[in-house]
Amino acid sequence: MMDQFDAQGRLRHLITLEGLTRNQMLSLLDRAETFLRGPGELPAASLALQGRSVANLFFEPSTRTRASFELAAKRLGAHVLSLDISTSSRAKGESLLDTIYTLEAMQCDIFVVRDAQSGVPDYIAEHVEDHVHVLNAGESHVSHPTQGLLDVMTMRRHKGDTAGLVVTIVGDIRHSRVARSAAQALGTLGVGELRLVAPASLLPMPDEFPGATIMSDADEGVADADVIMALRIQKERMAETDVPNREEYFHRFGLDARRLARARADAIVMHPGPMNRSVEIAPDVADGQQSVIREQVTNGVAVRMAVMEAVSASPAEDPRLLTE
Amino acid sequence: MMDQFDAQGRLRHLITLEGLTRNQMLSLLDRAETFLRGPGELPAASLALQGRSVANLFFEPSTRTRASFELAAKRLGAHVLSLDISTSSRAKGESLLDTIYTLEAMQCDIFVVRDAQSGVPDYIAEHVEDHVHVLNAGESHVSHPTQGLLDVMTMRRHKGDTAGLVVTIVGDIRHSRVARSAAQALGTLGVGELRLVAPASLLPMPDEFPGATIMSDADEGVADADVIMALRIQKERMAETDVPNREEYFHRFGLDARRLARARADAIVMHPGPMNRSVEIAPDVADGQQSVIREQVTNGVAVRMAVMEAVSASPAEDPRLLTE
Amino acid sequence: MMDQFDAQGRLRHLITLEGLTRNQMLSLLDRAETFLRGPGELPAASLALQGRSVANLFFEPSTRTRASFELAAKRLGAHVLSLDISTSSRAKGESLLDTIYTLEAMQCDIFVVRDAQSGVPDYIAEHVEDHVHVLNAGESHVSHPTQGLLDVMTMRRHKGDTAGLVVTIVGDIRHSRVARSAAQALGTLGVGELRLVAPASLLPMPDEFPGATIMSDADEGVADADVIMALRIQKERMAETDVPNREEYFHRFGLDARRLARARADAIVMHPGPMNRSVEIAPDVADGQQSVIREQVTNGVAVRMAVMEAVSASPAEDPRLLTE
Numbered sequence: 011m012m013d014q015f016d017a018q019g020r021l022r023h024l025i026t027l028e029g030l031t032r033n034q035m036l037s038l039l040d041r042a043e044t045f046l047r048g049p050g051e052l053p054a055a056s057l058a059l060q061g062r063s064v065a066n067l068f069f070e071p072s073t074r075t076r077a078s079f080e081l082a083a084k085r086l087g088a089h090v091l092s093l094d095i096s097t098s099s100r101a102k103g104e105s106l107l108d109t110i111y112t113l114e115a116m117q118c119d120i121f122v123v124r125d126a127q128s129g130v131p132d133y134i135a136e137h138v139e140d141h142v143h144v145l146n147a148g149e150s151h152v153s154h155p156t157q158g159l160l161d162v163m164t165m166r167r168h169k170g171d172t173a174g175l176v177v178t179i180v181g182d183i184r185h186s187r188v189a190r191s192a193a194q195a196l197g198t199l200g201v202g203e204l205r206l207v208a209p210a211s212l213l214p215m216p217d218e219f220p221g222a223t224i225m226s227d228a229d230e231g232v233a234d235a236d237v238i239m240a241l242r243i244q245k246e247r248m249a250e251t252d253v254p255n256r257e258e259y260f261h262r263f264g265l266d267a268r269r270l271a272r273a274r275a276d277a278i279v280m281h282p283g284p285m286n287r288s289v290e291i292a293p294d295v296a297d298g299q300q301s302v303i304r305e306q307v308t309n310g311v312a313v314r315m316a317v318m319e320a321v322s323a324s325p326a327e328d329p330r331l332l333t334e
Numbered sequence: 335m336m337d338q339f340d341a342q343g344r345l346r347h348l349i350t351l352e353g354l355t356r357n358q359m360l361s362l363l364d365r366a367e368t369f370l371r372g373p374g375e376l377p378a379a380s381l382a383l384q385g386r387s388v389a390n391l392f393f394e395p396s397t398r399t400r401a402s403f404e405l406a407a408k409r410l411g412a413h414v415l416s417l418d419i420s421t422s423s424r425a426k427g428e429s430l431l432d433t434i435y436t437l438e439a440m441q442c443d444i445f446v447v448r449d450a451q452s453g454v455p456d457y458i459a460e461h462v463e464d465h466v467h468v469l470n471a472g473e474s475h476v477s478h479p480t481q482g483l484l485d486v487m488t489m490r491r492h493k494g495d496t497a498g499l500v501v502t503i504v505g506d507i508r509h510s511r512v513a514r515s516a517a518q519a520l521g522t523l524g525v526g527e528l529r530l531v532a533p534a535s536l537l538p539m540p541d542e543f544p545g546a547t548i549m550s551d552a553d554e555g556v557a558d559a560d561v562i563m564a565l566r567i568q569k570e571r572m573a574e575t576d577v578p579n580r581e582e583y584f585h586r587f588g589l590d591a592r593r594l595a596r597a598r599a600d601a602i603v604m605h606p607g608p609m610n611r612s613v614e615i616a617p618d619v620a621d622g623q624q625s626v627i628r629e630q631v632t633n634g635v636a637v638r639m640a641v642m643e644a645v646s647a648s649p650a651e652d653p654r655l656l657t658e
Numbered sequence: 659m660m661d662q663f664d665a666q667g668r669l670r671h672l673i674t675l676e677g678l679t680r681n682q683m684l685s686l687l688d689r690a691e692t693f694l695r696g697p698g699e700l701p702a703a704s705l706a707l708q709g710r711s712v713a714n715l716f717f718e719p720s721t722r723t724r725a726s727f728e729l730a731a732k733r734l735g736a737h738v739l740s741l742d743i744s745t746s747s748r749a750k751g752e753s754l755l756d757t758i759y760t761l762e763a764m765q766c767d768i769f770v771v772r773d774a775q776s777g778v779p780d781y782i783a784e785h786v787e788d789h790v791h792v793l794n795a796g797e798s799h800v801s802h803p804t805q806g807l808l809d810v811m812t813m814r815r816h817k818g819d820t821a822g823l824v825v826t827i828v829g830d831i832r833h834s835r836v837a838r839s840a841a842q843a844l845g846t847l848g849v850g851e852l853r854l855v856a857p858a859s860l861l862p863m864p865d866e867f868p869g870a871t872i873m874s875d876a877d878e879g880v881a882d883a884d885v886i887m888a889l890r891i892q893k894e895r896m897a898e899t900d901v902p903n904r905e906e907y908f909h910r911f912g913l914d915a916r917r918l919a920r921a922r923a924d925a926i927v928m929h930p931g932p933m934n935r936s937v938e939i940a941p942d943v944a945d946g947q948q949s950v951i952r953e954q955v956t957n958g959v960a961v962r963m964a965v966m967e968a969v970s971a972s973p974a975e976d977p978r979l980l981t982e
Contacts, residue, residue: 050465052385053441061700063729074436077415081387081440084413089732091725104932112722112931115955116729117701141698283436284428307439374789376709377765398760401739405711405764408737607760608752631763 014135023135023144024317026153027194035198038316039163045312053085054312058319060087065118067109068147069095069125074283074307075147075157079122082314091118110134114142120318124148143321145314151185156317157282158191160310162199164302165237167309168278173200178231178273180207180263181241181290183214188241188282193219207231207263209251228263235273239280240265240290256289266292270300278302338459347459347468348641350477351518359522362640363487369636377409378636382643384411389442391433392471393419393449398607398631399471399481403446406638415442434458438466444642448472467645469638475509480641481606482515484634486523488626489561491633492602497524502555502597504531504587505565505614507538512565512606517543531555531587533575552587559597563604564589564614580613590616594624602626662783671783671792672965674801675842683846686964687811693960701733702960706967708735713766715757716795717743717773722931722955723795723805727770730962739766758782762790768966772796791969793962799833804965805930806839808958810847812950813885815957816926821848826879826921828855828911829889829938831862836889836930841867855879855911857899876911883921887928888913888938904937914940918948926950 014023021034045054064083068076076092083090091113104112110121120143123131128150135144148154165172177196183189183206196204197220204222206214213224225231232238243259253259260266265279279291279301287293296303338347345358369378388407392400400416407414415437428436434445444467447455452474459468472478489496501520507513507530520528521544528546530538537548549555556562567583577583584590589603603615603625611617620627662671669682693702712731716724724740731738739761752760758769768791771779776798783792796802813820825844831837831854844852845868852870854862861872873879880886891907901907908914913927927939927949935941944951 047441049463050443053387055385061703061733063701063732073417073419073433077417077437078440080415081413081442084387085385089729091728093721093725095721105935108931108933108935109721111952112955113725115952116726116959117695117956118729119698139697283432285432287429287432304435304439307436308441311440371765373765373787374767377711379709397741397743397757401741401761402764404739405737405766408711409709607756609756611753611756628759628763631760632765635764 021320023131024155024321025131025135025144025146025149027155027158027191027198030198032198035159035162035195038159038313038320039166041316041319042159042163042309042312043167045315046308053081054315055085055087056315056319057087059083059120059322062088062120062322063116063118064088064090064120064122064318065113066090066092066122067095067124068093069123069127069130070148072124072148075124078307078310079145079147079314082311082318083120083122085311086315086318088120088318106130106134107137110138114138119143120145120322122147126150128152145317145321148187151187152190154187154191156310156313157188158195159313159317160306161188161192161239161280161282162195163309163313164280164306165278167305168302169236171200172196174202175236176203176205176234177201177237177239178205178207178235179239179241180228180231180265182212182243182247183208183219183241184212185247186241188239189214189219192239193222197221202236205231205235209253209263211251212247229269229272232265232269232273232277235277237278237280238265238270238273239282241282242284242286243290256286260289260292264288264290264292265295267295267298270295276300280306283307345644347455348479348645349455349459349468349470349473351479351482351515351522354522356522359483359486359519362483362637362644363490365640365643366483366487366633366636367491369639370632377405378639379409380411380639380643382410383407383444383646386412386444386646387440387442388412388414388444388446388642389437390414390416390446391419391448392417393447393451393454394472396448396472399448402631402634403469403471403638406635406642407444407446409635410639410642412444412642430454430458431461434462438462443467444469444646446471450474452476469641469645472511475511476514478511478515480634480637481512482519483641484630484637485512485516485563485604485606486519487633487637488604488630489602491629492626493560495524496520498526499560500527500529500558501525501561501563502529502531502559503563503565504552504555504589506536506567506571507532507543507565508536509571510565512563513538513543516563517546521545526560529555529559533577533587535575536571553593553596556589556593556597556601559601561602561604562589562594562597563606565606566608566610567614580610584613584616588612588614588616589619591619591622594619600624604630607631669968671779672803672969673779673783673792673794673797675803675806675839675846678846680846683807683810683843686807686961686968687814689964689967690807690811690957690960691815693963694956701729702963703733703735704963704967705735707731707768707970710736710768710970711764711766712736712738712768712770712966713761714738714740714770715743715772716741717771717775717778718796720772720796723772726955726958727793727795727962730959730966731768731770733959734963734966736768736966754778754782755785758786762786767791768793768970770795774798776800793965793969796835799835800838802835802839804958804961805836806843807961807965808954809836809840809887809928809930810843811957811961812928812954813926815953816950817884819848820844822850823884824851824853824882824922825849825885825887826853826855826883827887827889828876828879828913830860830891830895831856831867831889832860833895834889836887837862837867840887841870845869850884853879853883857901857911859899860895876913877917877920880913880917880921880925883925885926885928886913886918886921887930889930890932890934891938904934908937908940912936912938912940913943915943915946918943924948928954931955
């Protein structure tokens with residue numbers, strides 16, 4: 011595992027939320043807050059990356075995460091190079107590392123990487139030059155650190171300190187990088203109880219989520235929760251479960267108004283998107299008063315701006331992220 | 335039908351040219367004129383959209399219209415996010431509205447939408463927040479308002495007031511959003527006579543083009559015309575007509591030098607592109623002295639700049655588009 | 659053949675290196691040197707193309723060359739329009755010239771063109787308006803002028819004057835635009851000996867490379883060389899040779915440490931990329947002390963910036979490229 015901090019303990023890459031201190035995490039979240047603006051206002055902008063080039067390397071298709079990183083980079087003044095490279099073309103063409111070395115030689119110094127295979131962002135980070143930064147934009151089922159940050163940012167904005175909260179994540183926990191990164195963030199910032207609810211075959215391996223409560227009954231899972239996060243369930247995954255179809259999944263695990271009523275009255279509803287409406291979440295809940303799903307998207311751009319600014323800041327310019 | 339004006343009567347979206355007053359239309363055309371530059375000069379630029387983000391949503395493939403909107407937005411200082419979303423992937427992925435809500439949450443505040451289905455730009459406009467603007471970049475056979483504006487802009491630059499002109503449109507009128515938007519623009523600005531010429535099965539439904547002269551003989555149609563606009567004919571449409579092949583289409587409806595000679599000596603020749611040379615238009619006419627086809631393209635960027643500036647202007651900054 | 663110089667002898671297009679004087683070439687190389695920066699420094703930038711629009715027209719897929727031109731244009735302040743147009747869609751859609759005329763009418767004034775067919779950049783250059791510039795980004799097996807420039811730039815930075823050097827190019831010479839452009843550059847700047855090494859069926863036609871030494875034995879070819887450039891060999895080409903497979907190709911023509919040891923001790927190793935490691939070059943040579951392959955990539959951006967600046971400079975502003 012690549013060390014994502016430099017010799018001075020400063021964040022150099024963001025591959026995983028594991029290993030970030032509470033202060034480093036809070037520093038990123040506080041900085042992200044400064045990038046929020048009201049609807050209709052000009053988006054926040056800065057010149058932190060002016061003249062720099064950011065390469066978006068999405069080896070797995072993505073619209074929303076790519077757009078979020080692209081806007082974040084552009085609003086910091088960077089040039090953005092978007093390369094859509096399917097895994098198959100990677101096989102035919104030059105090696106992954108040669109692609110990276112080539113872009114590095116063109117003076118791209120932030121790589122935003124999404125890959126269906128585990129280990130790829132780390133592998134790239136191990137091979138780039140000292141001044142180059144790798145940001146994990148989604149790695150297999152393993153890690154999605156900016157998603158984890160935007161999720162805790164959203165919780166904090168509504169609930170303040172996360173330390174006393176009951177947070178329930180419902181869905182395909184086993185294959186979810188979103189659940190893993192959220193759990194890591196909450197592990198560092200503190201959480202009252204983290205509940206993971208899934209059909210038996212989609213629960214995580216034992217010890218993957220230390221301290222979490224593993225459950226298979228969604229009604230129990232959401233009872234008195236402060237935060238409920240529904241995860242996208244993919245049809246091909248459903249086949250691996252004892253859930254025969256979408257209707258049955260919705261009945262057993264979907265977040266509808268009836269089930270939501272079991273949570274605290276001020277509970278917030280989250281989803282990383284894209285949503286399968288009427289599968290893991292009812293439309294009236296997705297669009298309801300308690301939903302903060304669109305805020306998550308807004309916070310995502312802010313978090314990505316904060317992360318890109320942090321990794322690219324030189325120590326002289328910005329002492330905020332020094333290790334404690 | 336969504337009202338495309340705000341409570342103060344200002345243009346908020348541009349979905350259709352229907353309902354624009356003569357003054358509003360002239361105001362856009364006058365503003366577009368100020369964005370024209372000579373060949374080799376720097377393109378016109380402004381900071382009207384500086385820091386704003388424009389999302390190009392093309393659910394139907396397009397090269398030229400997308401490039402035109404992209405350049406218009408960039409020359410006004412905007413960041414442009416281009417999303418190519420085929421209708422099939424729309425079916426598999428999240429709902430159209432969720433895509434829109436996501437981009438809106440990322441603070442994209444102008445959506446440029448092209449769709450093969452009728453009603454989509456309107457549907458999006460009904461659901462976005464107050465500060466967000468929807469521009470129709472081509473909607474089924476129904477509406478293509480910036481094309482209509484660039485067409486009348488081109489006519490006015492050559493002929494002055496359109497009120498006395500004989501304007502002839504030749505081709506697949508039935509399926510043409512270009513013809514519909516041009517007719518709406520001319521309906522508002524005035525026209526001497528609007529003639530629509532097509533094979534019988536490609537003529538519009540009765541009452542679709544009130545006041546227009548419907549004809550099936552191209553020689554008669556172009557006689558003494560001031561403006562002749564040839565439309566692209568698609569092979570699959572030709573099969574629905576009594577025209578057996580391209581040669582026959584060219585013979586009966588194509589604009590060649592012989593047919594053009596029946597129009598006024600100073601008639602101008604237009605085409606919305608992309609052209610099927612030797613099908614609806616002869617190459618020597620497309621490239622000839624009377625052709626203003628490339629000017630249409632140039633005027634298209636200028637019109638799109640004017641429209642984007644108009645919808646995004648705050649009343650304090652720009653009183654030009656107040657309702658009269 | 660289009661004249662790529664204007665009436666004053668200034669470079670207007672860059673279609674081929676043929677016809678560039680030594681002084682013109684040196685002027686471009688000297689200018690490119692000023693665009694180099696150390697690793698981690700901000701990339702060089704200028705406002706030479708500010709407000710201008712550059713259209714990337716890649717009718718043949720390319721990642722690295724397109725990225726290089728895109729970054730070069732953006733770092734000069736241009737807006738970049740990237741159009742991926744496969745040859746097949748070109749056949750269905752409008753004519754190539756109509757696409758060009760359309761983009762020209764949108765005030766794109768630099769066209770970067772890659773095409774698998776010979777003659778396309780030249781054909782476009784013949785048809786554009788006076789203020790528009792065409793840059794060849796790779797044309798069939800014929801010409802790749804910015805590659806030729808970056809190759810001699812790389813040689814000069816390591817070896818100074820090329821006039822006394824032994825330069826060996828190994829690989830599919832017959833189909834290589836890279837070899838042709840390098841040979842043209844060296845022909846103008848001077849070279850001690852240019853050796854071309856290939857399997858018999860991949861050697862060039864007689865008289866294609868006047869003055870070059872044609873060889874079929876790679877060990878002899880690299881002996882005492884100052885510069886060795888390995889070319890990518892495509893599997894489909896290998897079938898045309900007497901080389902049965904990749905292992906055999908590597909054995910006979912691949913650049914490994916043993917073979918490299920026959921060259922001068924300070925010889926540099928080049929490759930235009932993308933590399934087939936263990937086919938035309940051994941990984942330890944590609945990444946070794948003598949390899950300048952990544953520098954070639956860096957120099958490529960600098961050369962493209964210099965070329966774009968040169969063609970778009972007005973005489974009043976920049977007298978550097980006046981003919982002598």
